[in-house]
Amino acid sequence: MNDPETWRQQLREPDGAAALPPDIDITVPSVARMYDYALGGKTNFEADRQALDGLNKEIPGVAALATDNREFLRRGVRFLVAEAGIRQIIDVGSGLPTAGNVHDIAHAIDPGVRVVYVDNDPLVLAHGHALLADNDTTLVIQADAADPAAILDHPVTRGLLDLGQPYAVVLVGLLHWLSDEQDPVGVTTYFREYMPAGSYLLASNLLDDELLARDIEYELLKRVGVGTFRPWEQHRKYFDGLDLVPPGLVYANDWRTDGTRPEHDPTLPDYTTYLTGGCGRKP
Ligand SMILES: C[S@@+](CC[C@H](N)C(=O)[O-])C[C@H]1O[C@@H](n2cnc3c(N)ncnc32)[C@H](O)[C@@H]1O
Numbered sequence: 001m002n003d004p005e006t007w008r009q010q011l012r013e014p015d016g017a018a019a020l021p022p023d024i025d026i027t028v029p030s031v032a033r034m035y036d037y038a039l040g041g042k043t044n045f046e047a048d049r050q051a052l053d054g055l056n057k058e059i060p061g062v063a064a065l066a067t068d069n070r071e072f073l074r075r076g077v078r079f080l081v082a083e084a085g086i087r088q089i090i091d092v093g094s095g096l097p098t099a100g101n102v103h104d105i106a107h108a109i110d111p112g113v114r115v116v117y118v119d120n121d122p123l124v125l126a127h128g129h130a131l132l133a134d135n136d137t138t139l140v141i142q143a144d145a146a147d148p149a150a151i152l153d154h155p156v157t158r159g160l161l162d163l164g165q166p167y168a169v170v171l172v173g174l175l176h177w178l179s180d181e182q183d184p185v186g187v188t189t190y191f192r193e194y195m196p197a198g199s200y201l202l203a204s205n206l207l208d209d210e211l212l213a214r215d216i217e218y219e220l221l222k223r224v225g226v227g228t229f230r231p232w233e234q235h236r237k238y239f240d241g242l243d244l245v246p247p248g249l250v251y252a253n254d255w256r257t258d259g260t261r262p263e264h265d266p267t268l269p270d271y272t273t274y275l276t277g278g279c280g281r282k283p
Contacts, residue, residue: 242280
């Protein structure tokens with residue numbers, strides 16, 4: 001189990017099909033599958049669709065946060081590869097494969113970029129079988145973001161990446177799923193301290209802007225049991241000691257915009273002030 005080739009074989013078995021793992025319960029909504037549904041993906045079930053539709057009904061238009069987040073991810077990864085010259089990426093909380101995965105964005109610029117996907121949802125690993133069967137530069141592992149040491153020490157991470165050279169840690173749309181006890185500041189501190197100079201952290205996070213945040217949290221808690229909107233001050237801590245890439249830590253929709261944001265429906269509230277985005281470089 002300890003060498004990456006064994007893992008590659010496992011991920012390719014048996015025929016690349018994304019079988020349903022025995023340990024998933026499709027009657028209980030999952031964050032990964034609800035997000036997939038919000039983005040128009042196909043890897044979701046009735047419980048996930050009902051949960052997101054219910055959330056959207058209580059908080060009209062809130063699912064736009066998913067597309068805004070995904071757009072931030074796309075711009076962030078483009079920046080990392082095309083402008084910052086990053087060639088190794090650890091994408092934690094990678095989500096289910098849908099349009100515009102991190103490796104798709106990176107490989108459109110340089111097919112040699114190596115990507116390790118990390119998620120705690122077993123279905124993400126199962127879909128890695130299908131998606132990455134013929135891909136030698138991209139692998140997926142199942143691990144918990146609350147345990148960064150396990151991610152960095154994982155044989156797949158060690159086998160595919162050279163952690164002595166600069167890399168990017170992508171925590172996009174992830175840290176708000178960790179509880180205070182799981183210590184998201186501690187998680188980012190661990191990643192930052194471990195990475196060599198010239199590495200980057202790219203992150204987006206749900207922001208407690210004190211308007212609807214409590215209502216959305218309550219609705220999320222009811223449906224998926226997790227989700228914490230945190231204040232600017234905490235978001236800044238995630239990037240402590242890093243040089244923030246311009247324009248700094250801002251609303252995700254304002255980060256290096258390129259005019260491609262889907263048109264906002266004027267009949268619905270705009271949730272721009274509920275999501276921050278930023279990217280920092282370790283000096
Ligand atoms: C909203 S999706 C974000 C997907 C992708 N990063 C993006 O921005 O498009 C959040 C993902 O984080 C995963 N996740 C939540 N808690 C996690 C944890 N403790 N460890 C690892 N992954 C986690 C979920 O399973 C889900 O796939």
